Amino acid sequence: MVYHRSVSEWLANYKPAQPYCASFVNYVLKAAGVKVTGVANPARARDWFTVKKRIVLTQQNLRGNQRMIKLPEKGCLVGYIFYGNAISHVEILDRIDLDEGYVYCVGANTSAKNAANTVDREGQGVYYVKRKIKMFYAIADVI
Numbered sequence: 702m703v704y705h706r707s708v709s710e711w712l713a714n715y716k717p718a719q720p721y722c723a724s725f726v727n728y729v730l731k732a733a734g735v736k737v738t739g740v741a742n743p744a745r746a747r748d749w750f751t752v753k754k755r756i757v758l759t760q761q762n763l764r765g766n767q768r769m770i771k772l773p774e775k776g777c778l779v780g781y782i783f784y785g786n787a788i789s790h791v792e793i794l795d796r797i798d799l800d801e802g803y804v805y806c807v808g809a810n811t812s813a814k815n816a817a818n819t820v821d822r823e824g825q826g827v828y829y830v831k832r833k834i835k836m837f838y839a840i841a842d843v844i
Contacts, residue, residue, distance in 0.1 A: 704728045704809065708744040722746055723791050725809030725827065726778060735844055747788040750780045750841050758840040772797050773840045779806050782838045792830065794840060802834045 704724035706713040712724070727743035737743070739752045750756065757773045775795055780788035792808030809827045 705744065707731055708742075712744055719744070720746075720790075720810050722808060722810040723749065726791050726793060729793060729807075730843070737843055740843070746780060746791040749778050749791055749843060750788055750839050752841075755841040755843055756839050757842050760835070760838065763834070770799075772799075773842065776844055777840050777842045779804060779837050780839045780841065781832075781836060788838055795829070797834065799834070803831050804834055804837055805829070805831050 703713075704721045704727070705719070707728040708724050712719065721744075723746045724744045726749065727737070727740075730737055739755075740748050741751065742748045757777060758770070762770060773794055777794045779792045779794050781790040781792075783789050790808070790811070792806035792811075795805040795807065797804050806829070807827065808830050811828055811830060812825060
């Protein structure tokens with residue numbers, strides 16, 4: 702898989718195929734000419750969020766006066782905890798609409814079906830998704 706190959710040849714050939722949301726993010730950023738540092742394993746979603754100074758928005762930030770929040774910019778990464786207690790899915794942010802209550806992202810290894818409420822980690826492709834704002838865990842600026 703070309704996304705996994707952007708991380709390593711071993712991962713690209715590993716069977717059964719592993720979730721590829723984070724490899725997709727790595728592939729897109731590399732293709733855009735972004736030199737990413739501080740990500741130990743670009744194929745693991747949670748590793749994109751380990752540098753604390755890159756975190757620009759969390760659910761806790763949203764609990765205060767939302768007019769005072771500086772919203773993340775397009776291209777930031779959105780992390781979700783869907784399984785366990787660590788970030789397990791990552792997508793690329795297009796925009797946040799606080800009034801509507803949604804984040805709009807491009808994500809891989811997901812599906813468009815019911816994306817506003819759930820995630821399909823065994824998804825069949827890359828989709829532009831609309832998710833409820835309460836679903837994300839953290840947003841990081843890695844550019």
